[in-house]
Amino acid sequence: MSADTGEQGAVRTRGAAVKVAVRWLLIAVAVFFLGRALYLQWPAVSDALAEIPLGAAVASVVAAALAVSISGQQQRSILAALGHRLPLRPWMRVFYLAQLGKYVPGTAWAYVAQMELGRKKGIDRASSVLAILLGAGLTVLLALVAGLLVLGAPSLSWLPVAAQVAVVVLAAAAVLVLAVRPGVVGAVTRRVPALASRLGEVFPAAGSLRPAIGWSAAAWGAYGVHLWLLAAPTGLTGADGLRLAVGGFAIAWVCGFLAVLVPAGVGVREAVLVGLLAGSIGSGPALAVAVLSRFLIIAAEVGLLALVPFLPSAVGGRSGAATVVEP
Incomplete structure (x- = not known):
């Protein structure tokens, strides 16, 4: 072996080591901000727990875990439509690790993490970017459609009902x-100069997005049930309570999502939820429910990530790579 070959091998080894170190550093930073968010919220959460029965909180965190899992399946189904099919367990590891990035200031970190972790599984960056964009777009559109459930709510009186209807109709049409x-x-990506070079090639005709649409709708239903289970003991009961919980959570999430500089929309989503729920259960219980909801969703995400190594091998190997298929 020549000296040049040996030197090149050493450089590649050092480069690989640096990439691993950077990856773990980013995970550590995300975990730090996640822990900080939990620590800062705990005083309010402990007060909220005193008002909400333990059984309701446990059922709510189960519903939140279901909602997070469904959200992951939405992204996985979009990647399948793009021609990349990843076994369940490797995909869960990619998705739930990437979710930690939401708690680092700046919305893009979770998406960057998903893109880089997906690349390790054989998913090219262009496909990841398009899957993320489509996933975010579908999530927002279905959330606005869910807003049909709270049309005309007193807390939305600042926006004319006609405008509310128009938003819902346009989202449903899309x-x-x-x-x-x-x-x-x-067709759209090929006409946008910044995207045409790669993304238009990734999605020339596209596989069906109907599974992803179904997963998105199911996720909002599960998130609404999560919120309703928390709020029911405070008076948000029956079909009307469930309707308000589903639509209210979806609208509040969109508001938090649009606050791109706030990690995971912290504070914004809670403020909107309080405004939507206060008329039915009072501002105090509404604040308790909103804060506890955030805490339990974080707990669900962390719990799901911790469970990934214990999934049976039947759902995919630990390091399984994506299978490339024709969309």
């Missing part, structure tokens, strides 16, 4: 187009 003609995504 979802319908994506369900019937998914190839429109490729």
Whole structure:
């Protein structure tokens, strides 16, 4: 072996070591901010727990875990439509690790983490970027459609009912187009100069987005049940309570999502939830429910990540790579 070959091997080894170190450093930073968020919220959470029965909190965290899992399946189904099929366990490891990035200031960290972790599983960056964009778009659109459940709510009186209806109708129309003609995504990306070089090639005709649309709708249902289980002991009961919980959580999430400089929309989502729920259960219980909801969703995400190594091998190997198929 020549000296040049040996030197090149040493450089590659050092480069790989640096990448591993940077990856673990980013995970450590994300865990730090996550722990900080939990620590800062605990005083309010402990007060909220005194008002909400333990059984309701346990049932709520189970519903939150289901909602997070469904959200992960939405992204996985979009990647399958793009031609990348990843076994369940490796995908869960990618998705739940990436979720830690939400708690680092700046919305993009979770997406960057998902893209880089996916690359390790054989998913090219262009496919990851498009899956993330489509996933975010579908999530927002379905959340706005869920807003139909709270049309005309007193807390939304600042926005004329006609405007509320228009938003819901436009969102529903966009979802319908994506369900019937998914190839429109490729047509659009090819016409945007910044995206045309790679993304238009990734999604020329596109596989069906209907599974992803179904997963998105199911996720909002599960998140709404999570919130309703917490709020029911404070008076948000029956079908009307469930309706308000589903629609209210979806609208509050969109507001938090649009606050791009706030980690995971902390504070914004809670403020909107309080405004939507206060008229039904009072501002004090509404604040307790909103804060506890955030805490339990974080607990669900951490718990799901911790469970990944214990999944049976039947759902995919620990380091399984994506299978590339024709969309």
